[in-house]
Amino acid sequence: MIAPIAGVLFDGIAYGMLLFLLSVGLSVTLGLMNFVNLAHCAFAMLGGYVTVTLMNSYGWPFFATLPVAFVAAGAASVVLERTLYRRLYRASDLDQVLLTIGIVFVSVAVAAYLYGTTVQPISVPDYLRGSISVLGVNLARYRLFLVLVAAVITVVLIYGVEHTRFGAQVRAAVDNQRMARGLGINVDWTFAVAFALGSGLAGLGGALAIEIVGLDPYFGFTYLIFVLIVVSVGGLGSIGGSLAAAILIGIADITGKYYLPDLGAFLIYLVMVGVLMWRPTGLFGRR
């Protein structure tokens, strides 16, 4: 009896980690910069396509493509930030939503034009396939790897925001832009870097997601809803909150589908409604 429960919990955590990687960047940009970036998952998709292209057309090993996916998504986001997004930092939420949802539509069309609408093939190294058995619990290796990556990234992020000079600048710029500028902090530059890092993480998440969920041009839309749920449940701008919310949603989704298959797909929405009624700003939201 214990083994199936533990197995399902593990799958839930691993799925949550995937959601965390996809959504933490959005939590940062939305929470810190107050910018509603619905195109976040389009950057994740970009990372995915970078990995697919490098592996299939250039024969790169899977691991070598991951940093490139990160950098490519980050770089692309900086270009968009400099050319489009920054014009709307002071605009209304609706304007921001319209711009960024438009970018998602564009991303779908571009990806379909370049790669076709079929799912992209990818093959991860053999040692990441199959599963290992720990105390009778079946753990899929790739999911184990995901959990590991997400743990490392969480530690790095929390350290980066809480204990580095750059993190302090970002927090200062968010809390009071005018004061931060007055102190000589280059707020524009700080935001651009934070935005690039957030999108880069999405790119990495997109690359890591392919093995589990596949990649097609609609990625930017398919995962938008999950990512928004994680961000709103976790609370804007909170890395720990995103992690907690992602794990909660991941476990709710997987265990729900396992134990209550008829209800399974709706459970995450119930969880979201429940959490937001209890804490309207999310689990770790400050405002």
Add this chain to the structure above:
Amino acid sequence: MRGSHILSAGAALLLATATAQAADTIKIGLIMPYSGIFADTSTQMDGGVKLYLQQHGDTVAGKKIEIIRRDAGGVAPDVAKRLAQELVVRDKVDILAGFVLTPNAMAASDVSAQASKPLVIMNAATSIITTKSPYSVRVSMTLPQVVTPLGEWAAKQGIKNVFTMVSDYGPGIDAEQAFQKAFKAANGEVLGSVRMPVNNPDFSPYVQKAKDSNAQSVFVFIPAGTQPAAIMKAFVDRGMTPDKVKILASGELTDDSALKNLDNSAVGVITAYHYDHSHKSALNETFVKDYRAANKGENPNLLAVGGYDGMHLIYEVIKKTGGKVDGASFIAAAKGMSWESPRGTIAIDPETRDIIQTMYIRRLESVNGKLQNVEFDKAERVKDPVKAAMSK
């Protein structure tokens, strides 16, 4: 007075040319999702249509065939209906054809019924579509037609019990019911079943449930696209490889785009389907060779065959009727027609206007290092079981 004579003469002349043109040309309006998420399906289907025209020319029984293409853009019954109306009223097409998606085919069927225009369904696979218009005829398949023989076959092989997993939408539920019915009728036992959301990112809980049921076999139906690879990887990750558990499915699970994402751990998956490009026949070899040549080496799939056979049906009907393509004459000629398709011998059921064809049972094998669906058993002259049950 004189002026009006000239005018009416002119009008008569115009009318004469118009009718002459109408008599010499047969217009076919193709409605498919040329853009959007289903664009690749249209590429295949239209590829089949184009290939038929390329092989057989665009003139038949003295009539020139003219094709008018319209983009439905996805699941859009309203758009499909409007396009069908415009094609009939404005472009004066004689035949409506194409239809990848069920809702679009249903909507256009209304137009076909009202305007008495023949409607050739080249893919959309829900059983009841053909009952919507007395002038529609289908050359593709229905899902119950695919999975019923699979259920019977599985029981005959001595498989005692099964766990079924289907996507939670019309075709999935059709597949679940048809398979379970056939399997139970042959004394098989269904140990459990799940219906999975269509937009399902992670299959692990469902696969775990199937595993925990300890069933000898699993039946799967999910739409082609991102999902086949994802669910197969979930099976492999949990050690549910085909050497331990029989994995039974309709052919979507192992179509070409899915195979690119799978490796040898999927060898042994058993699927039922009406067409695979590896089918062995002289006609199919030519078909595949020509299709590849015209489409950058892509292999044709069921949609290409649907387009190809749809055009064949239209050509044969025109030959038989000498060019009469009003709804009643077209359907009268199409009923009972039988021909050799790249997938084998197929026929149009005179009672239901639906297709009768052979279902192949295939095993996924590694042939020269590449995964391939290898046919090893078959059920011949399979009719759509749903309409067969309705008429009883």
